[in-house]
Amino acid sequence: xxxxxxxxxxxxxxxxxxxxxxxxxxxxxxxxxxxxxxxxxxxxxxxxxxxxxxxxxxxxxxxxxxxxxxxxxxxxxxxxxxxxxxxxxxxxxxxxxxxxxxxxxxxxxxxxxxxxxxxxxxxxxxxxxxxxxxxxxxxxxxxxxxxxxxxxxxxxxxxxxxxxxxxxxxxxxxxxxxxxxxxxxxxxxxxxxxxxxxxxxxxxxxxxxxxxxxxxxxxxxxxxxxxxxxxxxxxxxxxxxxxxxxxxxxxxxxxxxxxxxxxxxxxxxxxxxxxxxxxxxxxxxxxxxxxxxxxxxxxxxxxxxxxxxxxxxxxxxxxxxxxxxxxxxxx
Numbered sequence: 214x215x216x217x218x219x220x221x222x223x224x225x226x227x228x229x230x231x232x233x234x235x236x237x238x239x240x241x242x243x244x245x246x247x248x249x250x251x252x253x254x255x256x257x258x259x260x261x262x263x264x265x266x267x268x269x270x271x272x273x274x275x276x277x278x279x280x281x282x283x284x285x286x287x288x289x290x291x292x293x294x295x296x297x298x299x300x301x302x303x304x305x306x307x308x309x310x311x312x313x314x315x316x317x318x319x320x321x322x323x324x325x326x327x328x329x330x331x332x333x334x335x336x337x338x339x340x341x342x343x344x345x346x347x348x349x350x351x352x353x354x355x356x357x358x359x360x361x362x363x364x365x366x367x368x369x370x371x372x373x374x375x376x377x378x379x380x381x382x383x384x385x386x387x388x389x390x391x392x393x394x395x396x397x398x399x400x401x402x403x404x405x406x407x408x409x410x411x412x413x414x415x416x417x418x419x420x421x422x423x424x425x426x427x428x429x430x431x432x433x434x435x436x437x438x439x440x441x442x443x444x445x446x447x448x449x450x451x452x453x454x455x456x457x458x459x460x461x462x463x464x465x466x467x468x469x470x471x472x473x474x475x476x477x478x479x480x481x482x483x484x485x486x487x488x489x490x491x492x493x494x495x496x497x498x499x500x501x502x503x504x505x506x507x508x509x510x511x512x513x514x515x516x517x518x519x520x521x522x523x524x525x526x527x528x529x530x531x532x533x534x535x536x537x538x539x540x541x542x543x544x
Contacts, residue, residue, distance in 0.1 A: 225253045226496040231269035232279035234260040235314040236477050239306060239504075240279070242512040247503045254496045264288075270300055270482040276497050280478040281308075281316045282399055285392065286349050300482040303529055305504050307519035308475040310440060310466035313421075315517040317439035318466045319400060319473040320449040322425060324432045329373060331451040331458030334472055337404045339367030340435060341386050341412055348407030349397045359406025368412070370433065379433075383414065387424050387436030390417045399475055400437060437473075467519040477518055479504070498533060505530040 230240065237260055244256055259275075266278035267288040278300075289299055308316025321337065323329060332340075344363045350356030367373065371380030388411070392398055397407050418424035421438040428434045429446030440449060440461055451458035454472040465471035479501065483491045493501065503509045505527075510520035521529070 221495075221499075223251050223254055223496050223499060225255075226494070227255045227257055228277065228496055228500060229275045230256055230258045230260070230277055230279065231275035232260060232266040232480075233263040233281040233477075235281055235316075236260075236279040238516045239477065239513065239518060242515055243500075243504055243509055246508070246512060247500055250503070251496070251499060254500070266480055267300060270480060276481065276494070277501075278480045280480055281314070282475070283402070283478065284480065285397055300480045303479045303481070303501065303505075303533070304476040304521065304525070305479050305529075306477040306510075306513050306516075307467060307469065307521060308477055309517040309519070310461065310463040310471075312517040313439055313441035316475045316477045317441060318461055318471055318475055319437045320440045320443065320461050321435065321437050321452060321473070322428055322443075322447040323435050323450055324428065325446055325448050326432055327370075327435075327448075328375060328379070329370075329450060331453060332373070333453040333455075334404050335365075336367060336373060337452075338406070339365050339372075340384055341388065341400075341415070342366075342405040342408060343410040343412055345406075345408040345410040348405065348409075349402070350407045356407065359408060361406075366412070368414075382433045384412075385431055385434040386412050386415045387428050387431075387434055388415055388417055389421065389424070389438075390419055400473070403473060469522065492534060501533050502530060505533070 237258070240256070240258065248254065260279065263281045266280045267284050269275035270278050283302065284300070308318060310318055321332060343366060344361060346360050347355050347357040348359035350359050368384055369380070370382050370384055389398070391409060397409065401407055401409060416427070418427065421442050424436050425438055425442045425444055425447055428436045429444060443449065449461050451460045452472045453459065459465050459471050461471050466474045481493060481497065481501070483493050492498070507523070510526050513520040520526070
């Protein structure tokens with residue numbers, strides 16, 4: 214298939230869109246402007262949730278899938294069985310700094326009485342994680358380099374420099390429930406090397422609001438949720454990824470300096486009927502080019518999301534025509 218020229222007028226086509234309804238606001242700003250340029254390209258949206266994204270691509274009932282998070286290892290298996298290629302992962306926007314459900318950055322909360330000034334990502338791993346033989350460091354790659362022993366565990370607040378009544382107090386982690394087999398959360402990937410071994414004192418809460426409310430009653434607790442769940446009795450701790458502590462603000466999320474900033478993604482999985490890698494269709498490629506263009510990124514400013522930094526958008530734009538990634542080629 215010959216790739217379209219960027220200013221070429223496209224013939225009639227319908228792009229089928231599945232996945233996250235929370236990302237619909239991005240499509241709502243992109244589609245009208247794209248159709249002003251390409252009036253014969255239409256869109257059929259069936260947004261049943263991020264959990265449907267990979268499965269609709271596998272079943273070939275969608276051309277692009279909106280995902281409020283990275284896909285899990287388990288979710289990738291259907292595409293792999295079909296073609297031995299992974300779906301193409303394209304970050305298209307930075308998540309919100311506080312809006313619940315909009316790929317929001319994660320705040321790390323402690324009780325309002327806790328005097329801790331800030332925490333590094335390795336310290337968070339020590340608090341929430343446990344010894345392990347490795348982790349899911351790539352999309353489907355088991356990485357033994359993520360292994361660590363029990364000496365990396367942090368179980369008491371005194372190990373983080375707190376004194377007095379805090380010194381011998383056991384740290385109590387509050388987290389969402391563990392995901393299904395093969396599922397690794399953003400926090401596990403970013404902080405714990407993709408591992409699913411956790412502090413045995415961990416208390417799990419399916420509802421993030423309940424988690425933060427319980428944490429407000431536990432002087433020695435620590436947990437994570439989006440900033441939209443903040444309430445009296447807790448405070449968000451500045452975080453460090455090797456540099457100074459950075460608070461969670463709209464600006465630090467927009468400039469990617471806050472370590473637990475997240476993205477919104479679009480996944481595509483073009484292949485041939487015999488499972489070989491294939492380029493995107495002309496209309497799909499044109500839409501993705503528009504979404505990542507300066508014009509498309511500028512439209513994100515009217516949503517709860519943030520535009521990608523220009524260099525990140527340019528990198529993703531340039532990679533759109535790269536072939537799919539074969540199993541076993543992850544770095």
